[in-house]
Amino acid sequence: MKKIQAIRGMNDLLPAQSGLWQYLENTVSDVLRRYAYQEIRFPVLEQTELFKRSIGEVTDIVEKEMYTFLDRNEESVTLRPEGTACCVRACEEHGLLYNQVQKLWYMGPMFRYEKPQKGRLRQFHQIGIEAFGMQGPDIDAEVIILTHRLWKELGVADAVTLQLNSLGTPEARATYREALVQFLSARKEQLDEDSQRRLGSNPLRILDSKNAATQALLAEAPRLSDYLDDESRAHFESLCLLLDAAGVTYEINTRLVRGLDYYSKTVFEWVTDKLGAQGTVCAGGRYDGLVEQLGGRPTPAVGCAMGVERLVLLLEALNVVPDAASQTPDVYIVAVGEVGAAALALAETLRDELPFMAVQLNCGGGSFKSQFKKADKSGASVALILGEDEVAARTVAVKYLRDGREQETIAWAALSDLLKAL
Ligand code: ATP
Ligand code: MG
Secondary structure, three states: OOOOOOOOEEEEOOOHHHHHHHHHHHHHHHHHHEEEEEEOOOOOOEEHHHHHHHHHOOOOHHHHHHHOEEEEOOEEEOOOOOOHHHHHHHHHHHHOOOOOEEEEEEEEEEEOOOOOOOOOOOOEEEEEEEEEEOOOHHHHHHHHHHHHHHHHHHHOHHEEEEEEOOOOOOOHHHHHHHHHHHHOOOOOOHHHHHHHHHHHHOOOHHHOOOOOHHHHHOOOOOHHHOOOHHHHHHHHHHHHHHHHHOOOOOOOOOOOOOOOOEEEEEEEEEEOOOOOOOOEEEEEOOOOHHHOOOOOOOOOEEEEEEEEEEEEEHHHHOOOOHHHHOOOOOEEEEEEEOOHHHHHHHHHHHHOOOOOEEEEEEEOOOHHHHHHHHHHHHHOOOEEEOOOOHHHOEEEEEOOOOOOOOOEOOOOOHHHHHHOOO
């Protein structure tokens, strides 16, 4: 019979990699805890309208990337392509934004129907951060400083650079949009096909076209930075000063626009050149209009999302994966003969006394030789050998698997101290 396979672009996370994911997730959640951000969880499925209204009808995501279907009740539902809209929906639904600020984070799978390739999947994972109710720019700076700290803790800070821009208010952007359309319309035949199409629908997205001819043309085009309103300009300058003071370096990239409609003022991306074309590991910005757009009271907000798969690839590319992420047991107990109860008890005692160690007990029997082979293969540094003689004497043989240290026999009572000292 033909075996059923996973859906293209949706990966399994196998044990060989899950330790690295846990390390990454734990490091991120610990940094977030230290900045007093709180976790929020929301469903993977939402009403389609939520994403149409927030991300924008003429964005890549809504036009061609969403997993949308009718449920059994004929309602249109969508697997979440990102978390910000869901987060706002949940906050509004539960009154979390009423007269208070919120600093929140979430992590989990997102779904986009894209062409699967390195760093680009159909089910991928994001860790998102959202701060509501603060005008900034101090909170914009905090979000960026937080991510910067995270890169340092993960050992990737030297491999990522921060790109920063301001999109201004929606009004400033509309004026700029007109100027850009006017400029590009007069040169339409020089634009790539995608950009020609976007000229009518979402002209700002042309700014981040990857096409060389289009990029060359854009060098002459009006610049968004010349169209910023005074308030956005002041906001951006203050943010830059705060980042300078915090020692976070950045490049101002006036063509950074981001693919979702809801951004205003600050936008940023952390980019690496170590992963090829999919080099953005974290992206975000300010979205002061979104809460109101979704039916809430006007609420300033800023946030960002990092791509977990890309961060994992970066950790591997830089070879900064700590040993602790390997999930190999520290101790392997070889249990030979009728020693089942004593072996389980010994393993439990070690787990009580050495909670930081992983203790693998050989279950399922087997000869001394075959168990010993498994102990070696497990990667454990120590094998404890327990046979009927040892149980009678309340001892265990300690065999060191990774160095030439001599085997020794030791009383159960002294075992924890010995292992602790390794
Ligand atoms: P890209 O330009 O790479 O398509 P995007 O602007 O669509 O990214 P965002 O919506 O800003 O991405 O999502 C934030 C982050 O989530 C990205 O910077 C990236 O790290 C990650 N990400 C986005 N789409 C995917 C995907 N299909 N597969 C893996 N990671 C992704
Ligand atoms: Mg995309």
